Amino acid sequence: xxxxxxxxxxxxxxxxxxxxxxxxxxxxxxxxxxxxxxxxxxxxxxxxxxxxxxxxxxxxxxxxxxxxxxxxxxxxxxxxxxxxxxxxxxxxxxxxxxxxxxxxxxxxxxxxxxxxxxxxxxxxxxxxxxxxxxxxxxxxxxxxxxxxxxxxxxxxxxxxxxxxxxxxxxxxxxxxxxxxxxxxxxxxxxxxxxxxxxxxxxxxxxxxxxxxxxxxxxxxxxxxxxxxxxxxxxxxxxxxxxxxxxxxxxxxxxxxxxxxxxxxxxxxxxxxxxxxxxxxxxxxxxxxxxxxxxxxxxxxxxxxxxxxxxxxxxxxxxxxxxxxxxxxxxxxxxxxxxxxxxxxxxxxxxxxxxxxxxxxxxxxxxxxxxxxxxxxxxxxxxxxxxxxxxxxxxxxxxxxxxxxxxxxxxxxxxxxxxxxxxx
Ligand SMILES: Cc1ncc(COP(=O)(O)O)c(C=O)c1O
Numbered sequence: 001x002x003x004x005x006x007x008x009x010x011x012x013x014x015x016x017x018x019x020x021x022x023x024x025x026x027x028x029x030x031x032x033x034x035x036x037x038x039x040x041x042x043x044x045x046x047x048x049x050x051x052x053x054x055x056x057x058x059x060x061x062x063x064x065x066x067x068x069x070x071x072x073x074x075x076x077x078x079x080x081x082x083x084x085x086x087x088x089x090x091x092x093x094x095x096x097x098x099x100x101x102x103x104x105x106x107x108x109x110x111x112x113x114x115x116x117x118x119x120x121x122x123x124x125x126x127x128x129x130x131x132x133x134x135x136x137x138x139x140x141x142x143x144x145x146x147x148x149x150x151x152x153x154x155x156x157x158x159x160x161x162x163x164x165x166x167x168x169x170x171x172x173x174x175x176x177x178x179x180x181x182x183x184x185x186x187x188x189x190x191x192x193x194x195x196x197x198x199x200x201x202x203x204x205x206x207x208x209x210x211x212x213x214x215x216x217x218x219x220x221x222x223x224x225x226x227x228x229x230x231x232x233x234x235x236x237x238x239x240x241x242x243x244x245x246x247x248x249x250x251x252x253x254x255x256x257x258x259x260x261x262x263x264x265x266x267x268x269x270x271x272x273x274x275x276x277x278x279x280x281x282x283x284x285x286x287x288x289x290x291x292x293x294x295x296x297x298x299x300x301x302x303x304x305x306x307x308x309x310x311x312x313x314x315x316x317x318x319x320x321x322x323x324x325x326x327x328x329x330x331x332x333x334x335x336x337x338x339x340x341x342x343x344x345x346x347x348x349x350x351x352x353x354x355x356x357x358x359x360x361x362x363x364x365x366x367x368x369x370x371x372x373x374x375x376x377x378x379x380x381x382x383x384x385x386x387x388x389x390x391x392x393x394x395x396x397x398x399x400x401x402x403x404x405x406x407x408x409x410x411x412x413x414x415x416x417x418x419x420x421x422x423x
Contacts, residue, residue: 007023031406061270131202
């Protein structure tokens with residue numbers, strides 16, 4: 001088997017919409033390293049899109065899944081309860097920066113977002129939802145309507161869902177300040193929807209697909225104040241930024257803000273599909289029995305894995321490790337940017353291990369170069385490094401290495417990154 005043969009089988013069998021960023025077929029993945037079917041070795045700076053915070057096949061996760069598998073694999077939480085589900089929710093409630101929290105589980109991030117909106121609308125009896133440009137909340141119709149990026153997500157679909165409005169996410173170095181965003185919100189309230197018709201403002205504290213742009217603590221605190229003033233729920237989408245990625249368990253903790261609802265997913269299942277919604281009791285407890293659920297919601301194997309993920313984050317001090325990795329990455333990128341033999345690098349940013357940089361068309365400028373960014377990801381793949389481009393302007397390379405990555409593998413990844421960025 002080789003990558004090319006498998007790719008042509010893939011192209012015959014799958015629709016083009018089900019695309020893969022890199023033309024690689026995996027044979028084996030362990031920790032933060034991956035081998036393809038031809039034996040090529042890759043350092044994983046993608047983590048399956050911020051899922052493998054605890055690496056691939058962490059022995060504690062494997063053991064937890066094996067042990068659960070010997071008891072039962074599926075019972076259907078709407079039918080029978082299972083202890084690992086409840087234990088996980090208890091632990092999430094303790095970890096969440098929400099006084100008096102309750103939580104429940106689903107399968108995908110999009111589902112968590114759908115339920116966040118359903119709960120906020122039910123609790124408030126209002127329909128309006130405000131989201132941000134550059135946001136990504138999932139591929140289902142409602143989550144897509146909330147998502148602030150046309151290509152390749154909303155293209156040709158233009159999902160129109162009544163009551164969803166977008167305002168600009170602040171990216172000062174691309175010309176949108178926090179004041180601009182707040183002004184747009186003020187205009188929205190004056191011109192389009194009165195705040196007493198808005199159920200929720202939904203924000204990723206650090207945008208994922210949008211380009212790892214951070215909402216500042218002051219901005220998030222201001223949103224909290226606006227929400228309080230108008231009785232609006234503040235919903236944070238931590239599907240990508242949660243579970244230790246930013247050096248705190250939830251990215252919103254950096255802002256010292258209590259949200260009303262937190263959507264989670266990705267890294268929580270340690271590689272198995274699992275998502276959830278944590279909320280202030282008064283809000284999340286409001287809808288009636290049967291309102292929240294799903295056939296596969298909180299699958300027992302995924303819950304067992306997630307409980308192991310929480311153990312690992314604590315026992316291996318992965319929040320500290322995220323900060324160390326982030327510092328190493330940022331130092332490396334800042335030094336690299338100064339050298340003449342690499343492509344022009346623009347903004348370098350990061351919160352914990354959620355680090356990104358932009359590729360621009362001229363040194364000391366900010367003009368995005370999306371084409372060069374795609375070429376860098378392709379070149380990195382050739383050098384044995386998995387990198388994912390992203391961003392509102394398509395010129396961001398994000399680094400989401402597993403938080404369990406060793407210093408040696410990180411070093412190897414960084415030297416391959418330097419090679420991929422050679423001008
Ligand atoms: C912030 C954010 N929200 C929601 C989602 C959707 O998650 P899923 O693909 O599991 O539906 C994603 C996925 O990338 C995400 O990054």
